Amino acid sequence: MPSRLFQALLHLYPAQFREEYGRELQLVFTGRYKRTSSTAQRIALWLSAIAGLLIEAPKEHTQMIRQDLAYAVRMMRKGPLFSATVILTLALGIGANSAIFSLLNTVILRTLPVASPQDLYVIRQEASRPVPQRFTWRTFEHLRAAMPAGTIASMSRVARMRTGTAESDVASVQLVSGEYFPTLQVPMAHGRAITADDNLSPGAAPVAVISHSYWQDHFAGDPAILNRTLLLNNVKLNIVGIAAKGFQGVWLESPVQAWLPIAMQREVRYAQNYSAAGPGQDKPWMTQDRIWWLEIVVRAPAGTQHAALLNTAYQRQLAADAESARDPLQRRLVLESFSHGFSALRNTFSKPLFALMAMAGLVLLIACANTANLLFARAAARQREIAIRLSLGAARTRIVRQLLTEGLLLVTIAGALAVWFAQWAGGALVRLATSTNTSLSMTADVDTRVLAFTSAIALFTGIVFGLAPALRATRPDLTDALKTASKGGAAGPSQRTARGLVVVQVALSIVLLAAAGLLMQSLRNLLHTDLGFDRQHLLSVWLNRALTNYPNNQLPEIYRRLTERIETIPGVRSTSISVCGLANGCRSLSGPFEFEGYQRRPGEQTALLTNMVGQGYFSTVGTPLLSGRQFNEHDTQGSARVAIVNQAAARKYFANRQAVGQRLGMERIDTEIVGVVQDARVLNVKEAAIPMIYYPIFQLPVTAGAIEIRTGGDPVPQITAVRGILAELAPKIPVERITTMSAQIELNLSQERLVLWLTSAFGVLALGLAAFGLFGVLSYAVARRTSEFGIRMALGAAPGRVIGDVLREALVMAVIGIAAGILLAMGAAQLASGLLHGVDPHDWQTMLAAGLIVICGAALAGLFPALRAARVDPIVALRND
Amino acid sequence: MPLPEDFLPLHKDTFHILVSLACQDRHGYSIMLDVADRTNGDLKLSPSSLYASIKRLLTQGLIEELSERPDPEHDDERRRYYRLTTLGRNVAVAEARRLEKLLADARMTGLLPSRS
Structure with a gap:
């Protein structure tokens, strides 16, 4: 029993070490065990044995990995072209995914940079018919009274305010209640936050808290910033605090630069995103009961009864209000998650982003298929080496492990390149996606989530596409390999697989090309829609x-x-x-x-x-x-x-x-x-x-x-x-902006343009990879059939016939891929039809065009191997045989 | 050909293993028993560290594995036997000399009493 247990523990060692020394280790252990005479001794023996294992097994693993890596690096150096191709292919595939993912991460996944963002909720109202989703100051005061301190805050929308006379002198400003910073749990880097006292009466406290980045960028990080003056819409405000670094408010695409007390609304002439009934809009809104303009945020950790508290207070207020008593609407407050903050971009851009993510996934699949083909080809070329090692007694697992290490090394380098690529591409994409917000943009940093995502797909790629060729290359039918390999070209058991992979690549690139075609038509439709006004030769001047x-x-x-x-x-x-x-x-x-x-x-x-x-x-x-x-x-x-x-x-x-x-x-x-x-x-x-x-x-x-x-x-x-x-x-x-209407409409369509641009880039990339894959498979086939071509040429076959044969092979693969691809593309377009404006997802012309492009690509990819086949010198070919 | 001095100083486990192989070829368990004997049980090699050392010594060429069994009568045919190579012997001797010199130094400085 102890012996069996110890044997099980030996699995902590790498297989090779276990096979070499496992039995010996076990004998030593049992020998010592037999000599023990007390439980204490046995326990001591077990402890020392386990401690030894825990120390030595990782050492053995490390040593083996180091050996494998050294070998992999040597192999990489031996075939620099091969390595560079694999790395570049994978880097493009993984990089496309990382870049789109970093955009997706910024727009959709990232939560607010505050403590426990999952506890934050924004208050919405349900009623028997649509009602304003914003609230009056009085309602806020009422709700606040019912809630524990520091759990409820109100705020306006983000407004752009003038900081000087030039058109570019603007800052993003938000009016907030005194509970805003405590509720979000955002500390101050310097000075104090806006407090409830600042909001006691309209216009009483001309103070401002500015963001850390605004302090750095516009005040050069002046250490004596507190009590300096900030001019907003001609109102002088006293800077009393700097918010914690990294916090820029709760609107994804409008980073806030200054926060003011809500009570300053009239002074700074805030007037947007409100619903009003009746007159009084020129009076301070705080005092108005018929202007709904504030968003209310609460912090309600799981298990608290905040929703119930809020509703009780709200019903009490409604009952007291004559207007709502006259028109009962069964109003009810509900809490909506606010962990991600607000974002208009998230609402409009989610679907295109997921579509882009799917397309990037296709590019990666194509890149993987290419890599797998390359690795298959290389494994085939090394079959002789592997067969010899196996026949000399090397363990199969050992060789698989080594081949896998080689694959993983390539993928790791590709992944590192991809992260670097994502870093600049992600930022550029975010800027393009938000180009409607002219001077402000959010940042798409490569954070841990992007890194984890990239590592995960790289690892997945490395294991899945490194393992298959490794397993195939180490199959136990050694003698075959030894026999055929001696002729310099391994038998191609992988030829069928390789062709299958090329067909898959062609099909996937059709999907991407068709998507680009459909989106291009969609954008053209949008650009040429009858807008009901004439966009040409029209100048717009926007006034403040x-x-x-x-x-x-x-x-x-x-x-x-x-x-x-x-x-x-x-x-x-x-x-x-x-x-x-x-x-x-x-x-x-x-x-x-x-x-x-x-x-x-x-x-x-x-x-x-x-x-x-x-x-x-x-x-x-x-x-x-x-x-x-x-x-x-x-x-x-x-x-x-x-x-x-x-x-x-x-x-x-x-x-x-x-x-x-x-x-x-x-x-x-x-x-x-x-x-x-x-x-x-x-x-x-x-x-x-x-x-x-x-x-x-x-x-x-x-x-x-x-x-x-x-x-x-x-x-x-x-x-x-x-x-x-x-x-x-x-x-x-003051003039806000002067622009031509056609430029403004282009700006309206910047998201569509970005999606089209990316899809086209993916399409071209996919086509290139597929063509390269086809080229590789055909070149390999031609090399293997050199002697056949030589004999045919010797027997008088016209070079045209040989070229035709090879090209036909290319076109057969292309046509099968195209047929499958068109079916896939139609299905995919149907799923994404929401992104298309006035375009039939099954538009046959687009599908045909995509097919034609791929045919041309296939012909081009097949031409070089075909020419090589036609140039085979019969004498050389026959001598080689 | 590496010089014996290149391996110095030796890890104490390694030295003990070499010493234990100096007078006769042994299998792993026998090495362990011998080491435990000579050190009065103070140094108990765990099977894992013993074989990690053996593997390293084999790679370094300080010991070799025997292809025939040394003592057919007492042979346990399941076991693998190890022998000191010439290099291994030289390394062990070099290490012993080094220790000897250390000891001499200690005596000379009065750290240890001189032998009478």
């Missing part, structure tokens, strides 16, 4: 509404003078103004509307997308007027209230009636529809038009957010003149 510093009653005159002057610039045809610019993220919904002759169903949302526009707006942006009239100079403050709706609104609310002449309104029906315009994708190229209403801007009057300028030709040369006029006539209207 918050900082526009003129009394409202002067605005109409200022805008009139501006547009008139801009129209005098040579090349400018017409100019108009609006509150929301086109395709720039400005989105304003208002409602509920009542329409004359339209019966609202209970609970129906009759909100309309809203914009206020100047005279000649529609002719300037190129949106056709379908009936009625445009706004004109008579639509002023004193005149009857008028509006223009789009087709979608006219169709929905005035189905069978002529919309022009009908009336609508919000609190009362007081506005007449004077025109209907064509639907336009005003928010985003990818979003179809929704019911929309336009008001004349001078009827209200409000500050404009955009000037649209129609030019006769390229609008870029006019930018300088426009800028000059703005500075001269309206120095108190």
Whole structure:
């Protein structure tokens, strides 16, 4: 029994050592065991035996690994071309995966850099019909009172605020409650956090906490930073703290540079992402009960009853509120995980990212198939060496282990290259994916997760694709190998496998090429969609509404003078103004509307997308007027209230009636529809038009957010003149940005472009690898058949016939691969059809084109071996035989 | 051909194994018993460290494995026997000399009493 147990323990040793000395060790152990006379002695013996094993076995392993590695390095040096090919192939395959994974990691997987992010939740509201998902300050105060200290905080969205006069002087700012930093458990690197006292009354505490990186970048890490002044939207704020290094807020794509007390909202003119009912938006929002603008975050570790506490408090508040008592909506608060923070990119980019990850996976498979083929070929070439070693008594496991070490060494080098590649490619990809946020971008560091991912796939690749050739090369039918190997070319038992792998590569590259083709058409469709306005020769000037510093009653005159002057610039045809610019993220919904002759169903949302526009707006942006009239100079403050709706609104609310002449309104029906315009994708190229209403801007009057300028030709040369006029006539209207509409639309499509670009790169890479694989297999086949070709040539075969034979072989593999690939591609495209805009996932032309490209690639790959076959010198070939 | 001095100083386990093979060829268990005997049980080699040393000594060429059994009568044919090579013997002697000199030094400096 002790002997058996000791024998089992011997498995800690490498097999070779065990085979050599196992029996001896066991004999020694049993000998000593027999001489023991007491339990104490036996225990001592066992302890010393086990201790010895635990010390010596790892030493033996290390020694063996060192030997294997030394041998592997020697083999690598002996075949530098082979090694370089394998390493490069795998590095590309693994690198593609690591790069996409680091993007995926940044956008989807990474949690907020705070303590226990999994305990964080954001509060959402469920009700019998859609309700605002943000809250008033008063609701927050109410909920806060019900919760333990430091477990609930509120915050605004991230706003861009001016830090100076230039267009580029901006900072990302967030308004937060005093509980923000304690709830997120973010410590201060210096100074103090925003406190509850800073939020006691509107405007009371002009203080700011800045991020560590903002301190470093904009204040050069000034050690005397505290109590220095930060200017935001013309408000002087006292810097009281620096947040912990690495913390940049909770919005993935908008790293925050400064946090201010919520009470500073009116002073810094924060006015975005809110829902409001009734007037009072110009008063401090903290004091308003009808402005919903705050997100609420709670820290609720498992086992706490925070959700119940919140709901009890909320119901109490609702019961006390006359408005909600009148309109009971069965409101209920729910907690939504906030461990990853907010991200718009995550919402829109998840699907494309997973698709890209899958495609990168295909590239890796192709690279692996190539590597396996190369390793098979090399194992075949070394069959004689291996056979001799086996016949001399080397253990099979020993040789497999050594071949595996060689494979793993190659993969490890490839993996290291891949990490390096991922490091710069990942960062570049993140920048490309977020190019809509012009000056700010998040970082895609290669963190432990990316490293672990890369190591895992590299290890997997090394083991799976190193093991198969190793096992095959050490198969026990030695004599065959010894016999055939003597002829200089091993019999190709792996030829069938190799061909099979090439077919797989061809099929997979078809999938990638077809995907690239479909995405290219999809992007082209998006670029040529009828937007409902004319993107060509249109210049957009975006104005900072918050900082526009003129009394409202002067605005109409200022805008009139501006547009008139801009129209005098040579090349400018017409100019108009609006509150929301086109395709720039400005989105304003208002409602509920009542329409004359339209019966609202209970609970129906009759909100309309809203914009206020100047005279000649529609002719300037190129949106056709379908009936009625445009706004004109008579639509002023004193005149009857008028509006223009789009087709979608006219169709929905005035189905069978002529919309022009009908009336609508919000609190009362007081506005007449004077025109209907064509639907336009005003928010985003990818979003179809929704019911929309336009008001004349001078009827209200409000500050404009955009000037649209129609030019006769390229609008870029006019930018300088426009800028000059703005500075001269309206120095108190800060310009945010001037851009051509076509450039803005390109920017809207940057994600699609990135996906297309990557897919195409993968497609080309896959094609190259597959062609290389085909080339390798054919070259090998030609080399093996040298004597056959020699005899045929000697017997008078035309070189053309020989070339044709080899090429046919290439094309047969290609055609089988293409057929399988097209089926796969159609299935894959069906799965990913959500990413395609107006493209049939089974588009036969795309499939055909992909097939043709691969045929060309295969022919090219087959040409060189074919030519070599045709150039075989019969005499040399026969002599060699 | 490596010089005996290249191997010095020897690990104490190694030295004991070489000493134990100096007078006769032995198998592993016998080496262990002999070492335990000579050191009054102070040095008990574990099977693992014994064979790790044997493997190393074989690689270094200080000992060799016997192809025929030395003592057919008492032979346990399952066992593998080891013998000191000339190099091994020279190394062991060199190590013994080194120790001897150390001892002499210790006596000369009065650390140990001189032999009477």
